[in-house]
Amino acid sequence: MLHIDNLCVVRGEGDHAHPVYLPQLRLRPGQVMAVTGESGCGKSTLLEAIGLLLRPASIGRFMLDGETPLDVASLLTHNQQAELAEIRARHLGFVLQNGGLLPFLSVQDNIQLPCQLLGKSADKAMLNRVVDALKLGPLLHKQPAQLSFGERQRTAFARAILHRPALVLADEPTAALDPHNAQQLFRLFIDLVAQEGMMALVVCHDWPLVQRFNLPCLVARPGSGASDLSGEQSQRGSHFVL
Numbered sequence: 001m002l003h004i005d006n007l008c009v010v011r012g013e014g015d016h017a018h019p020v021y022l023p024q025l026r027l028r029p030g031q032v033m034a035v036t037g038e039s040g041c042g043k044s045t046l047l048e049a050i051g052l053l054l055r056p057a058s059i060g061r062f063m064l065d066g067e068t069p070l071d072v073a074s075l076l077t078h079n080q081q082a083e084l085a086e087i088r089a090r091h092l093g094f095v096l097q098n099g100g101l102l103p104f105l106s107v108q109d110n111i112q113l114p115c116q117l118l119g120k121s122a123d124k125a126m127l128n129r130v131v132d133a134l135k136l137g138p139l140l141h142k143q144p145a146q147l148s149f150g151e152r153q154r155t156a157f158a159r160a161i162l163h164r165p166a167l168v169l170a171d172e173p174t175a176a177l178d179p180h181n182a183q184q185l186f187r188l189f190i191d192l193v194a195q196e197g198m199m200a201l202v203v204c205h206d207w208p209l210v211q212r213f214n215l216p217c218l219v220a221r222p223g224s225g226a227s228d229l230s231g232e233q234s235q236r237g238s239h240f241v242l
């Protein structure tokens, strides 16, 4: 399970500060949740904070329950960077909009990279399941430059999940795909997350796609809920609600 309460993260400073507030998030194994909202509302900021790439301004609760429950809020509060980096590498998986594949590695080497960085080899059965599900078999020896956008994103998904993270964070993974390929990739991703008992948060602009798969959705609303100096609720920033 993922439990987050009262997460606040601020992008920028002074007059340009953009606060983003998440009152509550619960995710259970197998669940995929979408994150939507207009451009600039803070979707990527929220994902980066949950991905432990941005330090929140404040955090109430952040528990990631796997084999061992991890009190991430306490590590963030005490700025324990080494432990946070370990959680990022072991328990989180990232999918970027452009795939973010290393151009000099084959598909096979790209998808095994997170496992290698953890000093272990990929679980063979898991590798076979992921390669099959994402139809990567014929592509394993190709370089990223030889792949279509869709093939790159399938590779990026494989790389994000092969080390069995508890939580996968995907930032507009289908933005570069046509509607048919975007839908196919979503289907594969949702099925894999469910099958492997992972959790996923996916930033997605494509509302029809979110509706088609009936995904629960965090939607950005204006105002972070914080008060300004006069005690008025500030309209700056965003808060994300189901």
Ligand SMILES: Nc1ncnc2c1ncn2[C@@H]1O[C@H](COP(=O)(O)OP(=O)(O)OP(=O)(O)O)[C@@H](O)[C@H]1O
Residues within 6 Å of the ligand: 011, 012, 013, 018, 037, 038, 039, 040, 041, 042, 043, 044, 045, 046
């Ligand atoms: N590095 C930064 N420093 C200061 N402000 C930033 C930085 N990155 C983003 N911002 C600002 O923070 C706000 C939230 O940006 P963010 O990228 O999270 O929005 P988004 O909802 O993901 O946007 P989009 O849908 O266009 O990708 C925006 O107003 C943006 O201008």
